[in-house]
Structure formats: structure tokens, C-alpha cells
Amino acid sequence: MNHSVVYTELGGPEVMHLVETPEPTADAGQVVVQVTAAGVNPIDAKQRAGGRVLPPIEEPRHVGFDGAGVVLEVGPSVSGLNVGDRVAIVETRGTYTERLAVDARNAVPIPEGVSDEQAAAIGIPASTAYQAVRSLGIEAGDTLLVHAGSGAVGQAAIQFAVDRGARVVATASARKHPRLRQLNAIPVEYGPGLVERVRAVAPHGITAILDAAGTDEAIEASLELLEAHDRIGTIVRGADAPGWGIQAWSGGSAEPLTLQEVQWRTEAIPLTLDMLATGRFSVEIGARLPLREAVEAHRLLAAGGSGKIILQP
Ligand SMILES: NC(=O)c1ccc[n+]([C@@H]2O[C@H](COP(=O)([O-])OP(=O)(O)OC[C@H]3O[C@@H](n4cnc5c(N)ncnc54)[C@H](OP(=O)(O)O)[C@@H]3O)[C@@H](O)[C@H]2O)c1
Structure with a gap:
């Protein structure tokens, strides 16, 4: 069984819970990724607290947009990605999870020399x-x-x-x-x-x-x-x-x-991964916490420490 962080009401960090969720499968154009690191961003907390306009919550809302991991399954019509590839996950809701279906265009291969947590920190x-x-x-x-x-x-x-x-x-x-x-x-x-x-x-x-x-x-x-x-x-x-x-x-x-502007945001990911691999870019990693401590991760974010907070499923 998969486990994911969700909330069903807006509020403080404590509205988030780690729950059992269905195993994802790869539809056409998707890959399933075993998530090894999820980057915690201020937008995750702003949305959770109701600070950004979103449709009402009708089913549990999954958390997180950035991550990294290993491709477990490749769906139909996907080219250039294979089982076992390490990928950065970008622009995909629900990265606070163990396994996630990701549109192939949002799964960007991680070059050698770049860690999963670095890749999860940049999206x-x-x-x-x-x-x-x-x-x-x-x-x-x-x-x-x-x-x-x-x-x-x-x-x-x-x-x-x-x-x-x-x-x-x-x-x-x-x-x-x-x-x-x-x-x-x-x-x-x-x-x-x-x-x-x-x-x-x-x-x-x-x-x-x-x-x-x-x-x-x-x-x-x-x-x-x-x-x-x-x-x-x-x-x-x-x-x-x-x-x-x-x-x-x-x-x-x-x-x-x-x-x-959308194009620049998209091209930034492979560019940054390449700069990381060649030592022309660095990311500061802060606290690393297990996935079940997502609530604590959001408290740390609010407290304003140093470096990107990483959840480790
Ligand atoms: N529009 C977008 O597309 C977009 C995308 C990404 C992020 N954002 C927003 O941009 C902001 C920054 O995001 P982030 O990911 O960089 O956040 P972050 O990593 O959590 O960093 C926030 C920084 O704000 C600094 N800070 C706190 N109080 C400050 C003050 N009074 N004056 C100046 N700096 C202060 C802190 O530095 P010190 O510890 O040195 O005080 C901290 O390093 C957030 O509000 C986020 O939601 C918007």
C-alpha cells in the first residue's frame, strides 16, 4: 500500500496526515516514480493555510510539488525514460508520498553527480x-x-x-x-x-x-x-x-x-541540473525528515531555518 500526506480541511500544519492511498499506475504519457526526496516549498504551506485561492476541497488534497526518485513503471507512449532512471519531479501535485504517477514531461532525468535531494530542492x-x-x-x-x-x-x-x-x-x-x-x-x-x-x-x-x-x-x-x-x-x-x-x-x-515565462520556467530544470552536475550551481539543504513528519517540516518552514527542507519517504 502507498502512503501519502493529505489534508481535508485548511489550517495549520496539524491538518496534514499520512494516510494509505492507492498504488499509482502509469497512464499513457506517465511514469510511476518511487519518491526518495520531496522538497518543501512555502506554497505548500500557503495553500494548506488557505492563503491561495483554490477550489473547495472535495476530496483529500495531496501536498508537495517538487521531488525526486526512481522510475518504477513506464506507461504507454513514453519515450526517453526507462525503469530505474533517476528523475527530478516538477510541477506535480502530491510529491509528499512514496509512489507517484508523473507526466513524463515533468520527470526530468538527473545527471550523474547530482543527488536526489539536490534534484528535489530545485523545482x-x-x-x-x-x-x-x-x-x-x-x-x-x-x-x-x-x-x-x-x-x-x-x-x-x-x-x-x-x-x-x-x-x-x-x-x-x-x-x-x-x-x-x-x-x-x-x-x-x-x-x-x-x-x-x-x-x-x-x-x-x-x-x-x-x-x-x-x-x-x-x-x-x-x-x-x-x-x-x-x-x-x-x-x-x-x-x-x-x-x-x-x-x-x-x-x-x-x-x-x-x-x-512558462518556457523559461520549464527550461530552467535541465539547465539547473546540468549546472549542479558541473559545479556551477549549489543548493543549501536544511533539515531532512521522514515523510511521517510532514507536520514538523511545515513547522520548521514557518520558523525560518536555513536551507531547503527535504522529506524522505
Ligand atoms: N510567484 C512564484 O511563482 C513563487 C515561486 C516560489 C516562491 N514564491 C514565494 O517567494 C517567497 C520566497 O520563497 P522561498 O522558497 O525562497 O522561501 P524560503 O526558502 O523559505 O526563504 C524565505 C526567506 O525569506 C527571508 N526573510 C524572512 N523575513 C524577511 C524579511 N523581513 N526581509 C527579507 N527577507 C526575509 C528569510 O531569510 P532570513 O532567514 O535571512 O531572514 C528566508 O531565507 C515565498 O513567499 C514563496 O511563497 C513565489
């Missing part, structure tokens, strides 16, 4: 960060400010921007500054005086801003630091962004992603 964060960096048109000569640079999206955005030749200034609490320096970003503490601190380390000015924090402070500082509001983008304050004249990608935005 939403790397695809979002890469798309944001491309949407902002970051290139050599830019000085990008990343709010919440120490988070999973922030760290990925720093690395993509540095890879494209940009200078990066990133906000984080002081204890996370060493990690930002490792990624070649200039760390700055958020909090009162943020604008002055950013100006001190970027005297020639900031040319683009990615907000992954969503605080009023991050938004107000951004509007003050950069006149070209179209080069400011948020992934958190989508609902408010039009009023400020800044870009927004999901995060509560009424505007869907453009086809180009």
Missing part, C-alpha cells in the same frame, strides 16, 4: 528564479538587488544572475551573510536603514530588483532605489504589483505567466 525555486532573472533581462553590467537572497528562490536568482555576469546585492539576516558571500553576492541586512545600506554597497545604483520577501519594507525600498519600476519584479505581492507599476509573476497576481 519551484530554480524555475521561478531563472524566469525572473530572464524576465528582468539581467546581463553583464547590471547590479541586481535580491530581497530574501538567503531563501531558496533568492539563492537560485543570485547564482543565475552572477552566471550572466551581473553584480548582485542581496538582503538576508546577518547569520546568513556567509552563505551569500559564498554565492558571490554582497549581503545587506534588511530592516530600518535598508535603502542607505544598499546605496553604500552599490554607489553606482541598482539597475534591477527581484522581491522574494514580499514585505512592505522590500517594496518601499525597491521603489525608492530604482526609478525604472518596470525593472522591479515581485514573486510574492502579485495582487498589489499593478498599483506600484512593477512586474509580478504568480504570487497572487491576476495575470497568468506569459508563454515565454
Whole structure:
């Protein structure tokens, strides 16, 4: 019997339960994956808490969108994937589980040298960060400010921007500054005086801003630091962004992603796996917990530790 984390009502972490669920089978165009690692993302908690508009819960809602594992079964009309292949699972609801049917296009082969947990850690964060960096048109000569640079999206955005030749200034609490320096970003503490601190380390000015924090402070500082509001983008304050004249990608935005933005998110996964395999990208892994401790994983997420939390089925 398979086991999966589900909830039937919205609320705190404790609404999630590990329950028996049917064994998945691979329909046409699908593979069944034995999940070895599931990445925990803020969106999992926001949806669970009712912070994102979704249809009413009519049957148990499965949790998690990112994961990794080994292909157990290949359905009809699938090419390029074989039983035993290690794959990253992206854009698939229900990765907090032991076994999962995944559309073949969302099962991306993991190159040698990349661990399952690294692969499980990149789905939403790397695809979002890469798309944001491309949407902002970051290139050599830019000085990008990343709010919440120490988070999973922030760290990925720093690395993509540095890879494209940009200078990066990133906000984080002081204890996370060493990690930002490792990624070649200039760390700055958020909090009162943020604008002055950013100006001190970027005297020639900031040319683009990615907000992954969503605080009023991050938004107000951004509007003050950069006149070209179209080069400011948020992934958190989508609902408010039009009023400020800044870009927004999901995060509560009424505007869907453009086809180009979706394309960038898709191409980010094999690109990031390749960068991981060749040592040009790193992910910070935080707590590792067994699947039955999903509730604790969400409590840790809310408490704001360091690194990507991984569930191990
Ligand atoms: N729109 C989209 O498509 C999309 C996609 C992915 C994520 N998101 C959203 O983007 C946000 C970040 O996601 P994530 O996966 O990177 O989360 P994460 O890994 O949990 O990181 C969150 C970061 O926020 C930082 N932070 C906390 N308070 C802050 C403050 N007052 N000012 C600046 N930074 C602060 C924390 O850093 P310190 O510990 O240093 O304080 C932490 O590193 C979440 O709200 C998430 O839901 C949106």
C-alpha cells in the first residue's frame, strides 16, 4: 500500500496526515516514480493555510510539488525514460508520498553527480528564479538587488544572475551573510536603514530588483532605489504589483505567466541540473525528515531555518 500526506480541511500544519492511498499506475504519457526526496516549498504551506485561492476541497488534497526518485513503471507512449532512471519531479501535485504517477514531461532525468535531494530542492525555486532573472533581462553590467537572497528562490536568482555576469546585492539576516558571500553576492541586512545600506554597497545604483520577501519594507525600498519600476519584479505581492507599476509573476497576481515565462520556467530544470552536475550551481539543504513528519517540516518552514527542507519517504 502507498502512503501519502493529505489534508481535508485548511489550517495549520496539524491538518496534514499520512494516510494509505492507492498504488499509482502509469497512464499513457506517465511514469510511476518511487519518491526518495520531496522538497518543501512555502506554497505548500500557503495553500494548506488557505492563503491561495483554490477550489473547495472535495476530496483529500495531496501536498508537495517538487521531488525526486526512481522510475518504477513506464506507461504507454513514453519515450526517453526507462525503469530505474533517476528523475527530478516538477510541477506535480502530491510529491509528499512514496509512489507517484508523473507526466513524463515533468520527470526530468538527473545527471550523474547530482543527488536526489539536490534534484528535489530545485523545482519551484530554480524555475521561478531563472524566469525572473530572464524576465528582468539581467546581463553583464547590471547590479541586481535580491530581497530574501538567503531563501531558496533568492539563492537560485543570485547564482543565475552572477552566471550572466551581473553584480548582485542581496538582503538576508546577518547569520546568513556567509552563505551569500559564498554565492558571490554582497549581503545587506534588511530592516530600518535598508535603502542607505544598499546605496553604500552599490554607489553606482541598482539597475534591477527581484522581491522574494514580499514585505512592505522590500517594496518601499525597491521603489525608492530604482526609478525604472518596470525593472522591479515581485514573486510574492502579485495582487498589489499593478498599483506600484512593477512586474509580478504568480504570487497572487491576476495575470497568468506569459508563454515565454512558462518556457523559461520549464527550461530552467535541465539547465539547473546540468549546472549542479558541473559545479556551477549549489543548493543549501536544511533539515531532512521522514515523510511521517510532514507536520514538523511545515513547522520548521514557518520558523525560518536555513536551507531547503527535504522529506524522505
Ligand atoms: N510567484 C512564484 O511563482 C513563487 C515561486 C516560489 C516562491 N514564491 C514565494 O517567494 C517567497 C520566497 O520563497 P522561498 O522558497 O525562497 O522561501 P524560503 O526558502 O523559505 O526563504 C524565505 C526567506 O525569506 C527571508 N526573510 C524572512 N523575513 C524577511 C524579511 N523581513 N526581509 C527579507 N527577507 C526575509 C528569510 O531569510 P532570513 O532567514 O535571512 O531572514 C528566508 O531565507 C515565498 O513567499 C514563496 O511563497 C513565489
